[in-house]
Structures are given as C-alpha cells and as structure tokens.
Amino acid sequence: MISYAFDYARPTTVEDALAQLDDDAKLLAGGHSLIPALKLRLSAPAKLVDIARIPALKGIRQDGNELVIGAATTHKEILSSDLIKEHLPMFAEGAALIGDPMIRYKGTIGGSIAHADPSADWPAMVIAAEGTVVVQSKSGTRSIAADDFFTGFYMTALEEGEIITEIRFPVPAEGTRMTYQKFTQPASRFAIVGCAAVRKPDGSARVAFTGVSDAAFRDTGVEEAVGDWSTAAIEAAAAKTAEGMELNVDHFASEAYRHHLARVYCKRALVAISE
Amino acid sequence: MAQITVKVNGKEHTSEVEPRLLLSHYLRDVLNLTGTHIGCDTSSCGSCTIHMDGMAVKSCSILAVQADGSEVTTIEGLATNGQLHPVQEGFKECHGLQCGFCTTGMIMSAADFLNQNPDPTEAEIRHALEGNFCRCTGYHNIVRSVQWAANAMSEGVIE
Amino acid sequence: MSNKYIGQSVKRIEDKRFITGKGRYTDDIKLLGMTHAAFVRSPYAHAIVVSIDTSAAQDMPGVMAIFTGDDIKATGIVGVPTGWQVNFKNGDTMKEPPHPLLVATGSTVKHIGDPVAVIIAESYAAAVDAAEMVEVEWEDLPAVTDPMKATQEGATLVHEDAPGNLAFDWELGNPLSEVDQAISESAHVTSLEFVNQRLVPNAIEPRAYIGQYDEVSDKYTLYTSTQNPHLIRLLMCAFVLGIPEHKVRVLGPDVGGGFGSKIYHYTEEALVTWASKQINRPIKWTETRSEAFQLDAHGRDHVTKAEMGFDADGNIKALRIKTFANLGAYLSTFAPAVPTYLHGTLLQGLYTTPKIHIDLQAVFTHTVAVDAYRGAGRPEATYLLERLVDLAALEMGKDPIQLRKQNFIPAFDGVDQPGYQTQVALQYDSGNYHGVVDKAMEMLGYEEFRRMQKEASQNGKLLGVGFSTYIEACGIAPSAVVGALGARAGLYESAQVRVQPTGKVSVYSGSHSHGQGHETTFAQIVADKFGIPMEDVDIIHGDSDAVAFGMGTYGSRSLAVGGSAIVKSIDKVLEKGAKIAAHKLECSEDDLEFDEGKWTVKGTDKSISFGDVALTAYVPHVYPQGLEPGLDFASFYDPTNFTYPFGCHIAVVEVDKETGKVKLNRFIAVDDVGNVINPMIVDGQIHGGLAQGIGQALLEGAIYDENGQLINASYMDYAMPRADDLPMFELGRQETPCPHNPLGVKGAGEAGCIGSTPAVVNAVIDALWSGGHKVKDIMMPLTPERVWTAMQQ
Structure with missing residues (x-):
C-alpha cells in the first residue's frame, strides 16, 4: 500500500501553515485516519501540511473560565492531563476508549473533529461539554459552537483554508457530573453508539451522541425529558433518544438495534451521573 | 524528495526520501531493519509498532518525513548492551510467540506499556494490547509474558 | 535414549531470532536487481474482460514489463490445479474448470x-x-454468492460447463433409506438448519513471493510464504508451468502463520516464477491486507x-445431513476434500449413532476459493453434532452432559481392544x-455453576455454560487411503537424519513450521533418542534443494507424520551405529545396549560414545567389513491410519440482557492429543486454536453482498479476537497414546479450533434459556445484535 505522490511541509507556526495551505493541500495532524486513507488511494492531495508539532496548537490550559485544548493535543495527552481529570473527567474517560495506545499517542482532538468520522468519540464529548471550535484562516479567526460544527457525514462547518487552532470549553461549575459511555465496534473500535452526558448543578442536562447518525448531534429531546433525574424520568428521557432521526446501518447494527443501543447507552450515561 | 535525519537505535541516519514513503518502509527497505513488520493497511494490527521519541507508535501510519528529527527504537535496538529487554525475555520464557510475525510489534507495545504501568493487572495488560493482533497464541501466553516481564523488572531480576 | 527432553516444556530454539527482529520472512528478503509486482484486479465479482489497454501504464517511470491474461494464454499455461478429485455420486468426473493466472480478454473474472x-x-x-494506469473495459454481469441460491434453477453460472454450479455432489454413510427409516421411527427428532459461516484465515503475515531465474543454470528459485514448499514445487512444475522439478528450488523462509491459507498453490507464485525468466530479474510480490482478505482462500x-433421531431413552438412533458447501469460484488445492473427507467422515463424532447419512452439494459461487482453514471440515462436523446434541438435551429436558455420555463410544486403547469402526469410513x-x-x-x-446460574437468573443476569466434545482425524494421512478418496498426492512425510563426523546432527524435515516450533520439538526427540544435548541438533526445513521431499505442515500432521519419519531415520542411524560400535568394542550387536548417548557391552563398563561412533563412520579405519562409511539416513513415513485426538470444551458466558453482548468468562479445554513431547508448545497450540474457534462463534464472518462485493475486507470491518476479548484459558490434558505411530502422538494444531466454537454457542443458548428465552439457535457470529434479537422473540 502506497499513497499517490505528494509534497510535504512541516511549518512551525499557524501562519506558516496557512501560507502553505493551498487548494490541493491537506492538513496532517496525527495522521491515523488520513494516512490509511492515502495508502488506500481514497484521497489524492498534492501536499500535506504537517501541523502536529506547531507549538501554538498544542497543550491544555485554563484561560479564566475556560479550558483550552490545542487542536494538535493528542488523546494520550488529554487522558493524562490533571486539568482535564479535574474539570472534564469525561474527556479522560472517553479518550482512553479511542483506538488503542499507539493511536492515542498520535491521534489529536483537532484532527478527529475536523475529520468528523460519524463514529468518532470526540464529537459527542465536545458537543456535550459545550465546546467552541476556534479556527484560523488567512482572513482571521472565528469561533464555531460545537453544536453547529458537525454538519453531516464527514462534514463540518470548516471552510477551505481554515485550521482548527483550539477548542474551548466553559469550566464546569462545581458539582457538574459527566460521563462518556461507548458501545464499541469490535473491529475498528470506533463507537457503534457513544453517548456523552453532562449533568449541571441546576439539574439541567447536555446529551450528545456519536455513531448513531451521519454526524454527532446534541439531543435536546433527551435533555428536556430528563426532568428530576428520577428513574422514571431517565427511562422516559432515554426513550426519546434520536427521535425521528435517520440512523446509521452497517453489518454491526441495523437501524432498529442501533436505536435500541442508543437508548440503552443514553440510559446508562444518565444513570451514571444521576446522583 | 525530502531530506530527513532520524536517529534509529542510537545511530543517526540522513536519507533522501519521497514524502509518501511510510516510516515502516523506510525502516525495512532503506535501513534494512526488517524486524518491523507490516501486517495491514488500516493502522489496525500493530505489527509495525516501534518507539518514536519514547512513545509506541504504528510506523505504517507515519510518514518517514514525519520522523525527521526524531529518535526511533525498533525491535533490533530494544536490547541494551547485549542484554535482552525483560519483555523479550518474558516472551521466550512464557512461550508468548509462535510464528513470530506479530511478536516484534507486540513486544514494543508491551515495553512501552510497562514503562507507564509497571505493576499491571491482567485486565490492564489485555486492554493495553488492544492495538496488536496475534493470530497464533490466543493472547494467553502473551499476557503471561508481560506479567513475567513486570515481575522481572520490579524484582530487579533483569536490569 | 535419554529422558532429558521429551515431555519437557523446553523453551523454543527459534524464539531468539523472533524476539530480536531477526526472523527472516519472505518480504524481508532482498535480492540483487529485484523488481516488484503489482496486479490489476477486478472490482467486480463477475464481469467480462472486454479489453485491456496497457499503453499508458507502459510509459510510466520504472515499468519493466506488463503481462496480461492474453500473454499468459499465448504461452499455453492453463492455470493452477486442485490437488484432490471427488467425483459425482453417479461417477461423473468432478467439474474442474481452469483457474488462470490472469484472466484473458473475452473471458470472465469470477470473484472480486x-x-x-x-x-x-x-x-x-x-x-x-x-x-x-491500466485501462480495463469490463462488462458487469450478475453474480451469485450464496451456495443454496447458486444451485437453484436459473442461477447465474460461474462456469459454463458446470451446470447448476455444481462441482460435484457426494454422499457417505449408511443407505439413505435406512437412515430415513431410523429417523421416522425415532421417539424424538432434533433438527436444525444453520450456516457455518465463511471465515477469513488472517495469518498476520500477508502472503509474499519472490521469483528468481538464473540464466546460467537455467534454474528458478521461488521464495514463498508457504506451509509446504515441496508441494508448491510439485504443483507448479508438473501442473502449471511445465518446468522439470530439478530446475526449480522452492524456499520457505520463516512463515508468519498460515492456518491453512498458505497450503495452497496460488496463481501469484507461478506468475512471479514464470515472469522472472521473461524479464531475467527477480520479482517480489507481497500482498496487502486488502488483497489478503479478497484472495487468500x-x-x-x-x-x-x-x-x-433419538429413542425414548435418549439414545441416538440416526443422523441425517444435507449440506451445501460453498467452494468459491475456483477449486483450491485441498478444496474438494474439505467438506467431504474431512467433514462427512467425522459425523460419527464420539457417539455410537448406528445410522448416518450425509448428502453434500459442492457449489461454485462468485467468491474467492474456500479451502481448509484450521480444523477444515472437522469444526463444521463438530459444530453440527454438538449443537444438535445440546439442543436435543434442551428439547428433551435432559442434562447435556449425561445425554452425551450415554451415547459415547466406550473407551478402547487400540492395542488390546480394536479400533472403533464408524459408519462413515474411518476407524x-x-x-x-x-x-x-x-x-x-x-x-x-458443574453443581456450583448451576447454583450460581440460578442465583444470577434471580438477579436478572444471564449466565450460561456450554459443552462440546469432539473428535478429529488428523496426522493426515495414509497415502493409499487418501488416494482411494481422490487425493492426487501421497500424504507421507520424509526426514533425513545426518550425523556429522563430530556427532552433531542435522535433521532435514519435509514438515514446514509456520509457528509450530518444529526446531524445538523435533530437536527434543532427536537429542533424547541419541542421548546428546539439544544444542547438538539442528532442524533444517523449508528448502526443496536441501530436503529430499516433503508434504508440509497442515492437518495437525507434523509430529505424527513428520516426527515419525524422523524416528524412522533415527532408528536406522542407531542400527548402523550399533554395527560400528560392536566392531569397535569387539562384541556382537546383541550384546550392546544404547543408553545416555553410548553403546555399552551389557554387564560391563566397556562402551563407546555416539560421537566416537559418528567419527568412526566418517573415518572408517577400524570398521566392519562391507559396511558403507557415513551415518546419514533418509526415510519416508507413510502412516497406517489417521490419528484421532479428542476432547471436551466448556465455555462460561454472561450475556448482557440489554445489549445482547456476550462476555466469555471462562473457557475450559481438556484435550487428549496422545503423547506430548513439549507440553508448553502443545498448550500454545490449543490456546491459539481456542481463540480462532471462539472468534468464529462470537466475532468473525466474511460478508459478501449479493453483487459479490466483500463488504468487510479490512480489519476495520472484520472483527477478530483481541487480547481483551478473551479470558485466561483453563487447560487440562489426558494422554491416550496413538497406537500406530512410533511416538504415540496424535496432533494438537487444530483441536482448540474444533471443540471451542459449539461450546461458546451452546453457552449463549444456555444463558438465554436460563432467562426464559427458549431460543433454538442463533446464527454465527453471535453478534450482540443477533443475541439481542433472539431475546426479543
């Protein structure tokens, strides 16, 4: 397996990267989705712009009331971060379920959400944690709410010439509980169903799914039904999962079974954070 | 073509490579380090696992140009001063290999894992090896090999 | 003779190179001037090759040569053959359409x-x-992938000259009328219709070949990741390329797993060999994993x-089977033998069933060839029997173990008590x-488990236990028997034991390890038999120029057949050695005993060592008259029967009620593989087999859609067991020696894979019954969705 030929650039700043990012170029971060796709010749970029080592894109920090994760921060860095464990424990829990140890060393959160695999883990977690995706282009920066970011099957709100620089999350208020529950596809280890759920101190919920439909999505139907978090309310909320949506079908899960699993995993996630 | 300099098993190599050349092919075909094996094309099987800048990675999903400036250890460089790494010893002691093909990647993964978790449970070992396929052993003796290595390292039997 | 090594878990000699990255697999080999091959392959399962335009490809940089199917056709090379012929019930010859190296224009491609x-x-x-850059014009045609649909009226034909897509039909056992009658007279009949699904072998080393031609000697060398170098040479020379065998050397370097898939002679082997002469350069081809999914049998x-059928007391009275076996588009090397002589003949199982009949349709489809995969036919037979018996126990309200035991063949040692003659040809x-x-x-x-199961059930949990017992026929096989059954080769093995002048020993074996540890196990035998250290023994295999002949490694045969061949040669060495020793010690051979590496005159301390005898054989100054110098013997061993390992496997599972996901909590395997030379290696073989058998039950299965696309042709889509899918295995062993080979061994390579699959499925069914879901069967693999769906009914 070998890719078509391409050029390679490894800029050291975002500005350099933007300068390199012409029409036929693709960004390379961890590369664990892109490089296999190149090897299978499913994609033929003229140039790869390697942003994995740009210092400005790396690291996890607190910025006032926000936690900021650089786009090129790896799954492994996230799951090992004390800041994350303290404020966004769901991310540590979820990142540990991505791929395998070698993939977690190389794969990045920015790469994952930009690729927008409908079964990837990060999109659900990023939505549930109310992330804001910060992107930069030659014409400046803009912020996209995670709720609006995942627009379809491998599709995002990113435009040509934009680089994700960081993802920002409000620091959850004390007493917030969160979890990511995943039913794993046994071959790829992506999610057949992944449910990220957050319970705020005021009892309100944020619930998002991956694997269920063509793109990760926030499920307000579930959120609104969770009410007093009683067993009955959780049952009722879980029953509303993905209501009226068109669901993914593959040889691991039919539409009906996937819908059932999504409800089960919604319930499990809600129960896990109900007290 | 691009020029890269990679320190492999302690020795620096400077090479002209096509950007599309995978690190796994660079190691095997350019440096003749054929202990790194290629078992799939989807970054799934783990046969090509090496250490790059201290981390276990799948060299079939990394371009050689990405390794420019990096330090790489392959299975050929895992033993130090003629002394096998405890994981290598463990695999031999516990019959953790049969055909040997997945073995090199399996050992590289396990060695990295024990660096992080020197006293793992069986379940932790199994979880840590989720990125490496073995079709011969049923993993039973691989798990025992890693346990053996963990014991050897903690008891200072080796190193 | 000494007792230092046999029966001991000696650490493997071959490990040193593997754990240091010094193994040498075919793809690791580089030859001077070596070129590389890539294939243009059909994206369709069934299409006419209308035209091929290679002109743009010819102009690409670095291209040395391009060959198409038309080029091959022009040489008169027809294709690769099968090694086995099974005729129709009515005596008509099996349909054996050609399997071309490359499909020519005007012909049809027959699988993805x-x-x-x-x-x-x-x-x-x-x-x-x-x-x-090669442009191919295809005319896409309808495909057929399901073996039952393929035999239906009006089905698309895979081969024009195989009507009904039948390669052959076949039957075995008692007359059908007798079986029909026994079934109709039965007090209870358990019936089941099921699919034993298609599996992808997935040796982790993809196949790799290097063809090399030497102009001066007019000789070819083929490096190949194969389980049987000599068999490849025989097939390729005699049946494909028409090259005399002495002009071809086949080398099998280290081989990264096979599980059957590297037994067969593949088209690419012949192609790189043939083409290396056309361009007068070595050619390497290593398949990608994507190709492996599509191409490996x-x-x-x-x-x-x-x-x-059972009588009122639960005694099995009859077994009636109808099977459609999908053989794929072309007949692979062993394909015709698998559903017939490796499957139909095992339907007696461990039971005294008096009437058995199997009717089999062997069917062509637009899929890649199906051939022997670990167990080969015997897992299918075992699955069938053990699912039926288990289901019968549930239906009749009997204990599954008691029901089995009451129907078991009584113990027999094959020495004082005769072998057991089955209704399906084997003894x-x-x-x-x-x-x-x-x-x-x-x-x-057992009691404790049933108590826990009841308790779990009261707590809303589904625990299950599943049993399986099995017998297999391995150590294949007596040549006369397999010849009568349609084999086109003998299935003996060869071994040469060369004692060097220093007393060190080189053993040339026709068996070919691809993970089995022959270099260790065989050396244990040789060292003990000669009373020398294992370090003094080298096992050489995988080189057709070095090894006289060989039939290779498959069917759990290496030790039973290849090991026995080594023993034959050892015996010849010792016989000649005794002559030399007697001469040196000035006594009669009858006065000598050989022990601990020396011949001693009985009752004295006069002795001569093995090494001194070896030296004398090569420096024959003081030497028996008329005796040839040298100490070097070759033997062929042709077994007198198959060997019959057997065992009992038990799976304990927990089923997640909400998702249907099965967790394997325990797996117990007690196997009797005859005498054991290296328990560590035998355990390892069992472990690996268990994982593959469990993989079939829970995870694996190739899925062709109705257009013939293989929709899970990658590790992202084809689920295979990983470390965290399996528990630690609990093994037990019983040793009933094989009475008909000198080592008393039976074979351990496939046992794990044969017994485990039905145990797991039975355990899941048991778990569901414990929760009140009276489910008869679930199709493999038992994916969470299938198990969950079964619970909803």
Missing part, C-alpha cells in the same frame, strides 16, 4: 480481486502507480440441514471419551 494483468517495475511504488461456508485409533469429560466437569465445578 481476480487479476487480469501484472505490472513489474523497478520499485513497489512504480508498480502500483502504473497498475492504476477462506474457510467453512456450509449451509446445512441436520436431523438427529478410530484409541480413545477414552468419558475421561476428558469427567476431567473438564471437575475443572468447571
């Missing part, structure tokens, strides 16, 4: 990945780049209707079937 052209270039990248793929060698069951049950703690 069928090749039409090969590019040979200076580098791998150049070959792949150029392959994409798959396993299993039976659709079966099975009925088992079992020796067995003690109750023994393995009792041992496994003790390890399980």
Whole structure:
C-alpha cells in the first residue's frame, strides 16, 4: 500500500501553515485516519501540511473560565492531563476508549473533529461539554459552537483554508457530573453508539451522541425529558433518544438495534451521573 | 524528495526520501531493519509498532518525513548492551510467540506499556494490547509474558 | 535414549531470532536487481474482460514489463490445479474448470480481486502507480454468492460447463433409506438448519513471493510464504508451468502463520516464477491486507440441514445431513476434500449413532476459493453434532452432559481392544471419551455453576455454560487411503537424519513450521533418542534443494507424520551405529545396549560414545567389513491410519440482557492429543486454536453482498479476537497414546479450533434459556445484535 505522490511541509507556526495551505493541500495532524486513507488511494492531495508539532496548537490550559485544548493535543495527552481529570473527567474517560495506545499517542482532538468520522468519540464529548471550535484562516479567526460544527457525514462547518487552532470549553461549575459511555465496534473500535452526558448543578442536562447518525448531534429531546433525574424520568428521557432521526446501518447494527443501543447507552450515561 | 535525519537505535541516519514513503518502509527497505513488520493497511494490527521519541507508535501510519528529527527504537535496538529487554525475555520464557510475525510489534507495545504501568493487572495488560493482533497464541501466553516481564523488572531480576 | 527432553516444556530454539527482529520472512528478503509486482484486479465479482489497454501504464517511470491474461494464454499455461478429485455420486468426473493466472480478454473474472494483468517495475511504488494506469473495459454481469441460491434453477453460472454450479455432489454413510427409516421411527427428532459461516484465515503475515531465474543454470528459485514448499514445487512444475522439478528450488523462509491459507498453490507464485525468466530479474510480490482478505482462500461456508433421531431413552438412533458447501469460484488445492473427507467422515463424532447419512452439494459461487482453514471440515462436523446434541438435551429436558455420555463410544486403547469402526469410513485409533469429560466437569465445578446460574437468573443476569466434545482425524494421512478418496498426492512425510563426523546432527524435515516450533520439538526427540544435548541438533526445513521431499505442515500432521519419519531415520542411524560400535568394542550387536548417548557391552563398563561412533563412520579405519562409511539416513513415513485426538470444551458466558453482548468468562479445554513431547508448545497450540474457534462463534464472518462485493475486507470491518476479548484459558490434558505411530502422538494444531466454537454457542443458548428465552439457535457470529434479537422473540 502506497499513497499517490505528494509534497510535504512541516511549518512551525499557524501562519506558516496557512501560507502553505493551498487548494490541493491537506492538513496532517496525527495522521491515523488520513494516512490509511492515502495508502488506500481514497484521497489524492498534492501536499500535506504537517501541523502536529506547531507549538501554538498544542497543550491544555485554563484561560479564566475556560479550558483550552490545542487542536494538535493528542488523546494520550488529554487522558493524562490533571486539568482535564479535574474539570472534564469525561474527556479522560472517553479518550482512553479511542483506538488503542499507539493511536492515542498520535491521534489529536483537532484532527478527529475536523475529520468528523460519524463514529468518532470526540464529537459527542465536545458537543456535550459545550465546546467552541476556534479556527484560523488567512482572513482571521472565528469561533464555531460545537453544536453547529458537525454538519453531516464527514462534514463540518470548516471552510477551505481554515485550521482548527483550539477548542474551548466553559469550566464546569462545581458539582457538574459527566460521563462518556461507548458501545464499541469490535473491529475498528470506533463507537457503534457513544453517548456523552453532562449533568449541571441546576439539574439541567447536555446529551450528545456519536455513531448513531451521519454526524454527532446534541439531543435536546433527551435533555428536556430528563426532568428530576428520577428513574422514571431517565427511562422516559432515554426513550426519546434520536427521535425521528435517520440512523446509521452497517453489518454491526441495523437501524432498529442501533436505536435500541442508543437508548440503552443514553440510559446508562444518565444513570451514571444521576446522583 | 525530502531530506530527513532520524536517529534509529542510537545511530543517526540522513536519507533522501519521497514524502509518501511510510516510516515502516523506510525502516525495512532503506535501513534494512526488517524486524518491523507490516501486517495491514488500516493502522489496525500493530505489527509495525516501534518507539518514536519514547512513545509506541504504528510506523505504517507515519510518514518517514514525519520522523525527521526524531529518535526511533525498533525491535533490533530494544536490547541494551547485549542484554535482552525483560519483555523479550518474558516472551521466550512464557512461550508468548509462535510464528513470530506479530511478536516484534507486540513486544514494543508491551515495553512501552510497562514503562507507564509497571505493576499491571491482567485486565490492564489485555486492554493495553488492544492495538496488536496475534493470530497464533490466543493472547494467553502473551499476557503471561508481560506479567513475567513486570515481575522481572520490579524484582530487579533483569536490569 | 535419554529422558532429558521429551515431555519437557523446553523453551523454543527459534524464539531468539523472533524476539530480536531477526526472523527472516519472505518480504524481508532482498535480492540483487529485484523488481516488484503489482496486479490489476477486478472490482467486480463477475464481469467480462472486454479489453485491456496497457499503453499508458507502459510509459510510466520504472515499468519493466506488463503481462496480461492474453500473454499468459499465448504461452499455453492453463492455470493452477486442485490437488484432490471427488467425483459425482453417479461417477461423473468432478467439474474442474481452469483457474488462470490472469484472466484473458473475452473471458470472465469470477470473484472480486481476480487479476487480469501484472505490472513489474523497478520499485513497489512504480508498480502500483502504473497498475492504476491500466485501462480495463469490463462488462458487469450478475453474480451469485450464496451456495443454496447458486444451485437453484436459473442461477447465474460461474462456469459454463458446470451446470447448476455444481462441482460435484457426494454422499457417505449408511443407505439413505435406512437412515430415513431410523429417523421416522425415532421417539424424538432434533433438527436444525444453520450456516457455518465463511471465515477469513488472517495469518498476520500477508502472503509474499519472490521469483528468481538464473540464466546460467537455467534454474528458478521461488521464495514463498508457504506451509509446504515441496508441494508448491510439485504443483507448479508438473501442473502449471511445465518446468522439470530439478530446475526449480522452492524456499520457505520463516512463515508468519498460515492456518491453512498458505497450503495452497496460488496463481501469484507461478506468475512471479514464470515472469522472472521473461524479464531475467527477480520479482517480489507481497500482498496487502486488502488483497489478503479478497484472495487468500477462506474457510467453512456450509449451509446445512441436520436431523438427529433419538429413542425414548435418549439414545441416538440416526443422523441425517444435507449440506451445501460453498467452494468459491475456483477449486483450491485441498478444496474438494474439505467438506467431504474431512467433514462427512467425522459425523460419527464420539457417539455410537448406528445410522448416518450425509448428502453434500459442492457449489461454485462468485467468491474467492474456500479451502481448509484450521480444523477444515472437522469444526463444521463438530459444530453440527454438538449443537444438535445440546439442543436435543434442551428439547428433551435432559442434562447435556449425561445425554452425551450415554451415547459415547466406550473407551478402547487400540492395542488390546480394536479400533472403533464408524459408519462413515474411518476407524478410530484409541480413545477414552468419558475421561476428558469427567476431567473438564471437575475443572468447571458443574453443581456450583448451576447454583450460581440460578442465583444470577434471580438477579436478572444471564449466565450460561456450554459443552462440546469432539473428535478429529488428523496426522493426515495414509497415502493409499487418501488416494482411494481422490487425493492426487501421497500424504507421507520424509526426514533425513545426518550425523556429522563430530556427532552433531542435522535433521532435514519435509514438515514446514509456520509457528509450530518444529526446531524445538523435533530437536527434543532427536537429542533424547541419541542421548546428546539439544544444542547438538539442528532442524533444517523449508528448502526443496536441501530436503529430499516433503508434504508440509497442515492437518495437525507434523509430529505424527513428520516426527515419525524422523524416528524412522533415527532408528536406522542407531542400527548402523550399533554395527560400528560392536566392531569397535569387539562384541556382537546383541550384546550392546544404547543408553545416555553410548553403546555399552551389557554387564560391563566397556562402551563407546555416539560421537566416537559418528567419527568412526566418517573415518572408517577400524570398521566392519562391507559396511558403507557415513551415518546419514533418509526415510519416508507413510502412516497406517489417521490419528484421532479428542476432547471436551466448556465455555462460561454472561450475556448482557440489554445489549445482547456476550462476555466469555471462562473457557475450559481438556484435550487428549496422545503423547506430548513439549507440553508448553502443545498448550500454545490449543490456546491459539481456542481463540480462532471462539472468534468464529462470537466475532468473525466474511460478508459478501449479493453483487459479490466483500463488504468487510479490512480489519476495520472484520472483527477478530483481541487480547481483551478473551479470558485466561483453563487447560487440562489426558494422554491416550496413538497406537500406530512410533511416538504415540496424535496432533494438537487444530483441536482448540474444533471443540471451542459449539461450546461458546451452546453457552449463549444456555444463558438465554436460563432467562426464559427458549431460543433454538442463533446464527454465527453471535453478534450482540443477533443475541439481542433472539431475546426479543
């Protein structure tokens, strides 16, 4: 397996990267989705712009009331971060379920959400944690709410010439509980169903799914039904999962079974954070 | 073509490579380090696992140009001063290999894992090896090999 | 003779190179001037190759040569043959359509990945780049992939000259009328229709070949990742390329797993060999994993209707089977033998069933060839029997173990008691079937489990236990028997034992390890038999120029057949050595005993060592008159019967009620593989087999859609067991020696894979019954969705 030929650039700043990012170029971060796709010749970029080592894109920090994760921060860095464990424990829990140890060393959160695999883990977690995706282009920066970011099957709100620089999350208020529950596809280890759920101190919920439909999505139907978090309310909320949506079908899960699993995993996630 | 300099098993190599050349092919075909094996094309099987800048990675999903400036250890460089790494010893002691093909990647993964978790449970070992396929052993003796290595390292039997 | 090594878990000699990255697999080999091949393959399962335009590819940088199917056709090379002929019930010859190296224009491709052209270039990248520039015009045709649909009226034909897509039909056992009658007279009949699904072998080393031609000697060398170098040479020379065998050397370097898939002679082997002469440069081809999924012969793929009749007391009275076996598009090397002589003949199982009949349709489809995959036919037979017996126990309200035991063949050692003659052609060698069951049950703690299961059930949890007992025929095989059954080769083995002048020993074996540890096990035998250290023994295999002949490694045969051949040669060495020793010690051979590496005159301290005798044989100054110098013997061993390992496997599972996901909590395997030379290696073989058998039950299965696309042709889509899918295995052992080979061994390579699959499925069914879900069957693999769906009914 070998890719078509391409050029390679490894800029050291975002500005350099933007300068390199012409029409036929693709960004390379961890590369664990892109490089296999190149090897299978499913994609033929003229140039790869390697942003994995740009210092400005790396690291996890607190910025006032926000936690900021650089786009090129790896799954492994996230799951090992004390800041994350303290404020966004769901991310540590979820990142540990991505791929395998070698993939977690190389794969990045920015790469994952930009690729927008409908079964990837990060999109659900990023939505549930109310992330804001910060992107930069030659014409400046803009912020996209995670709720609006995942627009379809491998599709995002990113435009040509934009680089994700960081993802920002409000620091959850004390007493917030969160979890990511995943039913794993046994071959790829992506999610057949992944449910990220957050319970705020005021009892309100944020619930998002991956694997269920063509793109990760926030499920307000579930959120609104969770009410007093009683067993009955959780049952009722879980029953509303993905209501009226068109669901993914593959040889691991039919539409009906996937819908059932999504409800089960919604319930499990809600129960896990109900007290 | 691009020029890269990679320190492999302690020795620096400077090479002209096509950007599309995978690190796994660079190691095997350019440096003749054929202990790194290629078992799939989807970054799934783990046969090509090496250490790059201290981390276990799948060299079939990394371009050689990405390794420019990096330090790489392959299975050929895992033993130090003629002394096998405890994981290598463990695999031999516990019959953790049969055909040997997945073995090199399996050992590289396990060695990295024990660096992080020197006293793992069986379940932790199994979880840590989720990125490496073995079709011969049923993993039973691989798990025992890693346990053996963990014991050897903690008891200072080796190193 | 000494007792230092045999029976000991000696650490493997071959490990040193593997754990340090010094193994040498075919793809690791680089030859001077080596070029690389890439193939142009069909994206369709069934299509006419209308035209091929290679002109753009010819102009690509680095391209040395391009060959198409038309080029091959022009040489008169027809294709690769099968090694086995099974005729129709009515005596008509099996349909054996050609399997071309490359499909020519005007012909049809018959499965995804069928090749039409090969590019040979200076580098791998150049070959792949150029392959994409070959323009092929295809005329897509309807495909058939299901073996039952393929035999229906009006089905698309895979081969014009195979009506109804039948390669052959076949039957075995008692007359059908007698079986019909026994079934109709039965007090209870358990019936089941099921699919034993298609599996992808997935040796982790993809196949790799290097063809090399030497102009001066007019000799070819083929490096190949194969389980049987000599068999490849025989097939390729005599049946494909028409090259005399002495002009071809086949080398099998280290081989990264096979599980059957590397037995067969593949088209690419012949192609790189042939083409290396055309371009006068070595050519390497290593398949990608994507190609491996599409091209390596798959396993299993039976659709079966099975009925088992019982009398009122639960005694099995009859078994009636109808099976459709999917053989794929072309007949692979062993393919015709798998559903017939490796499957139909095992339907006696461990039971005294008096009337058995199997009717089999062997069917062509637009899928890649199906051939022997670990166990090969015997897992299908075992699955069928053990699912039926288990289901019968549930239906009749009997204990599944008691029901089995009451129907078991009584113990026999094959020496004082005769072998057991089955209704399906075989004669079992020796067995003690109750023994393995009792041992496994003790390890399980049956009563305690049933108590826990009840408790779990009250807490809303689904625990289950599943049993399986099995017998297999391995150590294949007596040549006369397999010849009568249609084999086109003998299935003996050869071994040469060369004692060097220093007393060190080189053993040349026709067996060929691809993970089995022959270099260790064989050396244990040789060292003990000669009373020398293992370090003094080298095992040489995988080189057709070094080894006289060989039939290779498959069917759990290496030790039983290849090891026995080594013993024959050892005996010859010792016989001649005794002559030399007697001469040196000035006594009669009858006065000598050989022990601990020396010949001693009985009752004296006069002795001569093995090494001194070896030296004398090569420096024959003081030497028996008329005796040839040298100490070097070759032997061929042709077994007198198959060997029959057997065992009992038990799975304990928990089923997640909400998702249907099965967790394997325990797996107990008690196997009787005859005498054991290296327990560590035998355990390892069992472990690996268990994982593959469990994989079939829970995870694996190739899925062709109705257009013949293989929709899970990657590790992202084809689920295979990983470390965290499996528990630690609990093994037990019983040793009933094989009465008919000198080592008393039976074979351990496939046992794990044969017994485990039905145990897991039975355990899941048991778990569901414990929760009140009276489910008869669930199709493999038992994915969470299938188990969950079964619970909803």
